[in-house]
Every structure is written in C-alpha cells, then in structure tokens.
Amino acid sequence: MLSYRHGFHAGNFADVLKHLVQIAILQYLKKKATPFYYHDTHAGSGSYNVSHPYMQKNREYLGGITRIWESKPVSPLLKEYLALVRQLNPTGELLCYPGSPEIAVRLLRHMDRAWFGEKHTTDFRILSTHYRKQPGVHCEMMDAWQGVKAKLPPKEHRGLILIDPSYELESDYRQLTRALEDALQRFALGTYAIWYPVIDERTTDKLLRRFAALPVRDNLHIHLDLGKEKSEPGMHACGMFIINPPFTLADTMKQTLPELLSLLADNKKTGRFLIEKLKVENG
C-alpha cells in the first residue's frame, strides 16, 4: 500500500525544478510540426488545491512556487512557468498548483497524445475524473514500470517520458534503472526526464553512477542544492537526469538556474546548481 501523497509536497522547490524542465522539453518538442507523445509514469492527481489540508500541513510550497509567484522573473523559462501557473489562478491569488499532467495538458497541441499512469487509488480517481473528457489524454491505473513496458515505443516515434517516482521503496531505485534499460531498447530516441531527491549522498552517487552507465548517446544532469544546513529537516537538494535532451536544454537551464537559485535559496553562499553531462567512469 502506497502512503506517499504528492499533495503534501506540491509546489515545493523540487516541483518547481521538475516542472521547469518539463516545460522546456515540451516547448522544444512543439517546434516540429509533427505530433509527439507525452508519457507520465507517476502522474499524481493532476493539480493541487493550496487550501487542502495536505498542502497546508508543511506548507512546502512557501519555499517553492510562492517565491516565484511573488517575484518578477526575467529568464524566459521562469516567465513562461509563472504564466502557466497564473492561467490556473485567474483571480491573482495562488489557489491551485498544476501537477505535471496539468502542465502537459496546457502545452500539448490537438495532434499530440498523452498517457498518465498512477497507482494510488484516490489520486487515480481524481486524475481520471478530471481528464476523462480531455481529447488526446488517456489515464490508466497502472504500475509505472509496467506502463513503460506496455506503452513504448509510441507510434509518434518522438516524445517525452517523465519519470517521477516517490522513492518510497528501496526497490524504486533498482526498478527505475531496470525500466530505463528496457525502455531504451524499445524507444532509444525518446527523451526521458527522471527526477530524483537527495536523501543521502551515497544513494544519490550510486544512482548517478547507474545513470552514467546507461547506453545512451547523450544526457544532461541538472542538480539544485538550496545550501541549507545538513541538520535542517527535509529535502535540501534534488536533480533531474535527462536522456536525449533537446540540444537547447543546457543553455536554457544556464539562463534559468542562477535566477531560480537566487529566488529559492535561503543561503545564497552555500546554494549551488550543476548543469553537466554525466560521463561513464573508466574502471
């Protein structure tokens, strides 16, 4: 039984980073006139009400979307992200935060197709009810790793697979790399964007070594560390590993992350970000 509910974390700094990368990749895919496929392995419930007791429990959004909402960003990607969140909040008050499915639905064109998978019964009910009439969108209550096997390769031969596990179970890490190996055999040219939390550094290093060993032509690793004291509770850093990134993504993130860090990091001196290609280590 899964206990993770994304509502407790919606809009936090990790969501902001993930959704910025998601938007940048979807916008790149839209540059070509041919249709693409969007696959959300761990979709959650689609969007989140800020007043919900889950979001109010730890109010993680105050360290994430609220800081962007209350600023006037200058980098184009942050502006676009904020404009999208504003579309959902037309009164000017932050009442609702979009999850990755809602972001996708707002960016996809009529010819593009989306698949949202979610395993939690309650979140799946909310998700599927909300998007049941949405053209081009299909929701399934399916295990993420099974979904990757069942749905890839897509008939469009191009697209984004967003992989956003809750990392509740130790086995999530192993299953993730196994699923990636399998997915790459089915759909080698797809763009895969994988989010990961930094819970302890050894686990992160191991995961990054596994990513680096994957048989891919190109990758991009993005890491954001808010620079908090290690003794402070909660997650302080997270990252994204992107397989077959758009060639524009590294530059877009170079333009965006300094501003993002200055908005989100409490301690500007110790906060840091990385934008790099992971290389397989010899030996």
Ligand SMILES: C[S@@+](CC[C@H](N)C(=O)[O-])C[C@H]1O[C@@H](n2cnc3c(N)ncnc32)[C@H](O)[C@@H]1O
């Ligand atoms: C981090 S949240 C997803 C948030 C969403 N991608 C977003 O950005 O708005 C992870 C979700 O995965 C679901 N989940 C956990 N394990 C799963 C599995 N094996 N298969 C499918 N969904 C799973 C959880 O119920 C949770 O809703």
